[in-house]
Amino acid sequence: MDSTNPTSEVVYDIPGLFKVYKDGRVERYRKHDFAPPSDNPISGVRSKDVVIVPEDNVIVRLYLPKITQNDEKFPLLVYFHGGGFAIESAFSTYYDSYLHSLAAETNVLAVFIEYRLAPEYKIPACNSTGANIAYNMMMRASADEDKLGVGERLKLVGMALIHPYFGGNNKPDPIWSYCCPDPKSDGPRYNPAAHPNLLSRFVCSKILICTGGNDIIRDGG
Known part of the structure; x- marks a missing residue:
């Protein structure tokens, strides 16, 4: 990379995920x-x-x-x-x-x-990573349960969250801060523990949560 070219300057770097250059280019690792x-x-x-x-x-x-x-x-x-x-x-x-x-x-x-992926598409366009999307879909399905008739309801058996990425530990998070233009640390998308009333209404009885020991976002699980 030509260091004399001002557009080659890296303005944001998340190791393992992506770099963002001054000219707006995104390079994924x-x-x-x-x-x-x-x-x-x-x-x-x-x-x-x-x-x-x-x-x-x-x-x-x-x-x-x-x-x-x-x-x-x-x-x-x-x-x-x-x-x-x-x-x-x-x-x-x-x-x-x-x-x-x-x-x-x-x-x-x-x-x-x-x-669609971040950082080109900010959250909620990508709506976080896969496990978080599954959680948010279950949350929405649970909220809509009372609006449906008996014959219209889906039987949701369970949900598996593989390496989810949640907050709530009060640590600044560079990934979330950059990818989400309106980072609300206590929002239900990001911090489910702050909304026990929503968790108690989940319509599935089985939830599996897995975290990876070497995953860079393991603390969010």
Whole structure:
């Protein structure tokens, strides 16, 4: 990088995630290889990309397990990838291989959401990392439960938060501060412990929370 070029100056650096240069360019530390949708002849799982919201380019990748009966129904798994706001994709080779295996072994219809990333899109556009999105979706579903009739309600069995990224420990957080233009440390998106009334209304009875020992955002879990 040419140090005499003023646009090459790094104005913000989050190790492991991204750098932001003075000219607005974003350089991610980690890139992913693209995996196209495919049919797996061994497991019988088929994947397909579907555009949900064209104007916002919201896309999902569906993973359909092998069908053995004409009227067969599958449990639905909604999956959001992690990446600390800023990296990875629903179309990466890493996640594509995992979702194929997951759909085959658990016999579920997996819906993998491709969402917009920070820092180009500030929170709530990316709505934090994958585990946080799952939490926020459960929170919204629980809030809407009383508005629905009995026949309209979904049966939400459980929620798994893999490496979630929450606050509430009063430590300044450089990732959240940069990626969220209006960082409210006690908001329900970021600090669920400050809103026990919302947690008590969750409509699922099982929640699994996992944190990674070497994850740079492990303290947020």
